[in-house]
Amino acid sequence: MSESESSSTEQAQLGVLRDNIDALDLQIAELINQRAGLAQQVAQVKHQFAQPGEEVVYYRPEREAQVLRRIMEQNKGPLHDEELARLFRELMSACLALEKPTSVAYLGPEGTFTEQAALKHFGHSAMTRSMPAIGDVFREVEAGVVQYGVVPVENSTEGVVNHTLDNFMTSGLKICGEVELRIHQNLLISDVTKLDGITRIYSHSQSLAQCRQWLDTHYPLAERVAVNSNAEAARRIKGEWHSAAIAGELAAQQYGLTMLSEKIEDQPDNSTRFLIIGAEAVPASGDDKTSIMVAMKNEPGALHSLLQPFEEFGVDLTRVETRPSKTGVWSYVFFIDFTGHVEQESVKQALAKVHGCASDLKILGSYPKAVL
Ligand SMILES: C=C(O[C@@H]1C=C(C(=O)O)C=C[C@H]1O)C(=O)O
Numbered sequence: 001m002s003e004s005e006s007s008s009t010e011q012a013q014l015g016v017l018r019d020n021i022d023a024l025d026l027q028i029a030e031l032i033n034q035r036a037g038l039a040q041q042v043a044q045v046k047h048q049f050a051q052p053g054e055e056v057v058y059y060r061p062e063r064e065a066q067v068l069r070r071i072m073e074q075n076k077g078p079l080h081d082e083e084l085a086r087l088f089r090e091l092m093s094a095c096l097a098l099e100k101p102t103s104v105a106y107l108g109p110e111g112t113f114t115e116q117a118a119l120k121h122f123g124h125s126a127m128t129r130s131m132p133a134i135g136d137v138f139r140e141v142e143a144g145v146v147q148y149g150v151v152p153v154e155n156s157t158e159g160v161v162n163h164t165l166d167n168f169m170t171s172g173l174k175i176c177g178e179v180e181l182r183i184h185q186n187l188l189i190s191d192v193t194k195l196d197g198i199t200r201i202y203s204h205s206q207s208l209a210q211c212r213q214w215l216d217t218h219y220p221l222a223e224r225v226a227v228n229s230n231a232e233a234a235r236r237i238k239g240e241w242h243s244a245a246i247a248g249e250l251a252a253q254q255y256g257l258t259m260l261s262e263k264i265e266d267q268p269d270n271s272t273r274f275l276i277i278g279a280e281a282v283p284a285s286g287d288d289k290t291s292i293m294v295a296m297k298n299e300p301g302a303l304h305s306l307l308q309p310f311e312e313f314g315v316d317l318t319r320v321e322t323r324p325s326k327t328g329v330w331s332y333v334f335f336i337d338f339t340g341h342v343e344q345e346s347v348k349q350a351l352a353k354v355h356g357c358a359s360d361l362k363i364l365g366s367y368p369k370a371v372l
Helices: 003-048 061-074 081-099 113-122 134-142 162-170 205-210 212-218 230-239 249-254 302-312 345-357
Strands: 103-107 127-131 148-155 174-182 186-189 200-203 223-226 243-247 258-261 271-278 288-297 317-324 331-339 360-368
Touching: 003 081, 061 081, 061 360, 103 113, 103 134, 113 127, 113 148, 113 174, 113 249, 113 271, 127 134, 134 148, 134 162, 134 271, 148 162, 148 174, 162 317, 162 331, 186 230, 186 249, 200 205, 200 230, 205 212, 205 223, 205 243, 230 243, 230 249, 243 249, 249 258, 288 302, 288 345, 302 317, 302 331, 302 345, 345 360
Parallel strands: 103 127, 103 148, 174 360, 200 223, 200 243
Antiparallel strands: 148 271, 174 271, 186 243, 186 258, 288 331, 288 360, 317 331
């Protein structure tokens, strides 16, 4: 076959395939709109059966988790489960926004990993609003200005975010969901940065800690300056020729910076867990987690009597954290996560027993395990 013959055969084959894609796209668009129409009908039914004056709750985290899990279970490829679920995540976000976009406050400023977590959980049709501090995210949800909040709670390298746990001690909000995000840190520079003159590196203290070894090797003499957020670090270096920042890709895009070195975190599986907070408890989705807060007297055997009921009733603990209580000098507060929902019998029994030996027990929420 001559070169021109083979090129026209290629064009002909591509033409047929593209015609097929065009035809399918129209069908997919039609089906997506049919789906959106059904979601609108669901909303109408919810509205119709609401009590007078009751605010209708359109967003159902447990149902969304079930939809995504089913899509992943039934997936035959070639798209990966996560990739397909991500598309459906956006589809549900768009369907829901037809009725009322979900309003979400997150720990800002714009460009933080928490914003990334908010978009991963609620999709891009949600209305997100950045807050300067974790306490402000709690307050905004408590005041009913937004429906949900997103706050970081633990990092695989650096441990818990104490501010978030402390806010739960005084807040009546419920945990409605969790998000896990792989965290990649990058060294960012601006167009005025002099590459051989970097003497200062800004970032959030957690991010500086996550890149400690990399910094010791590559910039042992640079001053490490902790600021409120990675996005704040990105903003600061815009006018400083001797400074660089450590932040995520979203911050680099939003502040127009260049990633000089990518994925500089010391642990390759560095990830952060975020919590979704809201006013309402979430019904069981079939694969759930529960978080509780328990205050115990600091006396011998306290930890054992706290943990024993979980073993007795076969409830799997996934995390135990201790914080000094802010009220009594000698009390401690335990934050405990376990598998299961408070509506489940084994969980009810374990909690009843814990209640008997604790000076205080607060159920922070049962919520679907992270799907994506
Ligand atoms: C359609 C519903 O409402 C919302 C939209 C969903 C969807 O698009 O699948 C799922 C749950 C809710 O957040 C529903 O409750 O089924």
